[in-house]
Amino acid sequence: MANLSVAKFGGTSVANYAAMTACAKIVIADPNTRVVVLSASAGVTNLLVALANGCEATQRAKLLAEVRQIQENILNELKDAGTVRLEIEELLTNIEYLAEAASLATSSALTDELISHGEMMSTKIFVQVLRELNAQATWVDVRTVVATNSNFGKAAPDDEQTQKNSDNVLKPLIDRGELVITQGFIGRDPNGKTTTLGRGGSDYSAALIAEVLNAKDVLIWTDVAGIYSTDPRIVPNAQRIDTMSFAEAAEMATFGAKVLHPATLLPAVRSNIPVYVGSSKAPEQGGTWVTRDPQPRPTFRAIALRRDQTLLTLSSLNMLHAQGFLANVFNILAKHKISVDTITTSEVSVALTLDKTGSASSGAELLSSDLLNELSEVCTVKVDTGLALVALIGNDLHLSAGIAKRIFGTIEEYNIRMISYGASTNNICTLVHSAHADDVVRALHKELFE
Ligand SMILES: Nc1ncnc2c1ncn2[C@@H]1O[C@H](COP(=O)(O)OP(=O)(O)O)[C@@H](O)[C@H]1O
Numbered sequence: 001m002a003n004l005s006v007a008k009f010g011g012t013s014v015a016n017y018a019a020m021t022a023c024a025k026i027v028i029a030d031p032n033t034r035v036v037v038l039s040a041s042a043g044v045t046n047l048l049v050a051l052a053n054g055c056e057a058t059q060r061a062k063l064l065a066e067v068r069q070i071q072e073n074i075l076n077e078l079k080d081a082g083t084v085r086l087e088i089e090e091l092l093t094n095i096e097y098l099a100e101a102a103s104l105a106t107s108s109a110l111t112d113e114l115i116s117h118g119e120m121m122s123t124k125i126f127v128q129v130l131r132e133l134n135a136q137a138t139w140v141d142v143r144t145v146v147a148t149n150s151n152f153g154k155a156a157p158d159d160e161q162t163q164k165n166s167d168n169v170l171k172p173l174i175d176r177g178e179l180v181i182t183q184g185f186i187g188r189d190p191n192g193k194t195t196t197l198g199r200g201g202s203d204y205s206a207a208l209i210a211e212v213l214n215a216k217d218v219l220i221w222t223d224v225a226g227i228y229s230t231d232p233r234i235v236p237n238a239q240r241i242d243t244m245s246f247a248e249a250a251e252m253a254t255f256g257a258k259v260l261h262p263a264t265l266l267p268a269v270r271s272n273i274p275v276y277v278g279s280s281k282a283p284e285q286g287g288t289w290v291t292r293d294p295q296p297r298p299t300f301r302a303i304a305l306r307r308d309q310t311l312l313t314l315s316s317l318n319m320l321h322a323q324g325f326l327a328n329v330f331n332i333l334a335k336h337k338i339s340v341d342t343i344t345t346s347e348v349s350v351a352l353t354l355d356k357t358g359s360a361s362s363g364a365e366l367l368s369s370d371l372l373n374e375l376s377e378v379c380t381v382k383v384d385t386g387l388a389l390v391a392l393i394g395n396d397l398h399l400s401a402g403i404a405k406r407i408f409g410t411i412e413e414y415n416i417r418m419i420s421y422g423a424s425t426n427n428i429c430t431l432v433h434s435a436h437a438d439d440v441v442r443a444l445h446k447e448l449f450e
């Protein structure tokens, strides 16, 4: 639809009544925003994940009380919370019941069912916030739209089915001029069970919905006024990037810039839908447009940081002049659904980095004892933790003479555990100790961007 925008508001943007009101005003001010995708209020998903992992009665009561308090704080500021209070009460009762079930036996399907309640609650309340600002909105259960497979915790969307659902459910509402409020992060599998798209997945939901509606853009409203040259929480004078390419944003997201979920870019790239990132607290500050082919494309674009990295060093004398060792290792990693981010090899060993936890909703650790045992059968395994990956993102980095000297000269006082340079012309990665990560980012930013 030619003039349609899909807006997504993240957890911090719907954390409390004041934040929700700011979002409602943004929606009301833009007649093109006809579909709004919300995350759960900040903190709620983490509490629900803890409940879904199973805990004893006292801890459960404490976590439930915290979830309730976040909702209560917003409900108490509404002029007329009547009906919505009842709906939230019902959802809180469900949460209690599911959390009790999880304390007896956890399962990934149960986890997804439980944590989907965060988005259910925020969207119910947001409709009332809009109503109290004289804007009528229609609440839609996104599970009637976003179809996925049954890979609970990190489900993959079924694009064809989602398109059909959108044509049947969303399109008629939009054609009638209604404003749709729906949930990010969640979907439904072919058996009717609730699924989630992985942590941070609401951005992905918004992009998927924008794609099936043929929207003109996706507006990601968050707590920063765009994408910056590095995380402004680490470097307060980081510079806002006004326009950047899908490829650059994808590199940044992949290497840890939390501001966009990496998967967001998939539907946007394949359907060429521009993505805007702006601040819901200060929309007047402007933001970043991510598009297919913006100019200029500077050599140095940004620095991203991915915390909680694990370095696996796998050694085997059998690797010397042998074939098939790496294939063996990668088969084992693939079997355990582990994707490797950076890798270096020498004659008898291979070193690779993994996140401590993947982005699956359950937050389970990636390095399981099963995986370690299987790897130990083919090689010696050494595990180093407490590391962070600092990635310099840019364009044609391989063509720029003296880059390595500049980078390593700048951070010479820090111990660098691993370097990944050359496989991509768009990033140079260094693995450093967690305790030094922020300082390394600050030093590189100062040298290359300030
Ligand atoms: N390069 C970057 N530019 C902007 N923000 C970044 C960057 N890297 C990391 N961030 C962080 O991303 C945060 C926004 O992401 P997130 O907390 O997931 O938002 P939301 O709750 O809206 O989904 C910002 O507060 C900021 O600290």
Ligand SMILES: N[C@@H](CC(=O)OP(=O)(O)O)C(=O)O
Pocket: 009, 010, 011, 012, 039, 040, 042, 045, 046, 118, 184, 185, 198, 199, 200, 201, 202, 203
């Ligand atoms: N609530 C989900 C989905 C999400 O995208 O949240 P946020 O927009 O706050 O990152 C999560 O915490 O993972």
